Amino acid sequence: MTKQINARRLALGAAGLALALAAWAVWPGKTTVSAATEVVIPLLGPEAQQGAALYTANCAACHGENGLGVEGAGPPFLHKIYEPSHHGDGAFYVAALQGVRAHHWPYGDMPPVEGITEADVAAILLYVRALQQANGIF
Template sequence: MKKQIWWGAAAVVGLGVGGWALLPQEKEPAQVADALVDISLPASLTTSAQVGKTMFEAKCAACHGINAVGRNGAAPPLVHKIYEPSHHGNESFQRAVAMGVKSHHWRFGNMRPIEGLTRGDVTQIVAYIRELQRANGIN
């Protein structure tokens, strides 16, 4: 009988710990040590933006920083008024990825073309960037 109680208690504790591990953890920080801007993260992302975030982290974050906050000495923040849709439309991002960009707003040097991304991939990355921008009052 004591073994059954002990095993039952162990099972309850195990389920509790397992359930805790599945709960949403704290949001990832929007700021990083070498970030150029401080931002607020949206409460949630659309499915397209979630996919775009994954691709952004794989192909863009090394230069443009986690959550597109820029990296000191590397590349500009994309969550910035300069990149609002009325100044840099979605096609600007497509062209930057496909052909690269000569340095013009910032002094980070030229951006090289990024290989391995389709137009569809960039569309989802742009969805992520636009949702970050909207969460920070950039429309």
């Protein structure tokens, strides 16, 4: 009886895993934006320009130049998942300052960004939101 229950659990677990993998394979939000994608770069005020420099220094290695993401490293910010109605400003502060567990993407957990301040995140957020708005993610 125990062998039957274990075999059934194994079969159900395998079926569940197969279903999850199939769903992930067809989910349109799983990949980064193509590197060939043209990004509209908006005119930036002084604070957003500072945010662009901070983004390049602290975020671009994983989230890509101009928020396009880096395959295998980090998701794109120019994606509907990161629009303010889904990931509000507070989510950026928490992610940068405290780190977050993986929840939308297969990149793994994001550790806190070493040495970054709330003021830095505010400037980076101005830049990211300006990019998003200029590219229809707002």
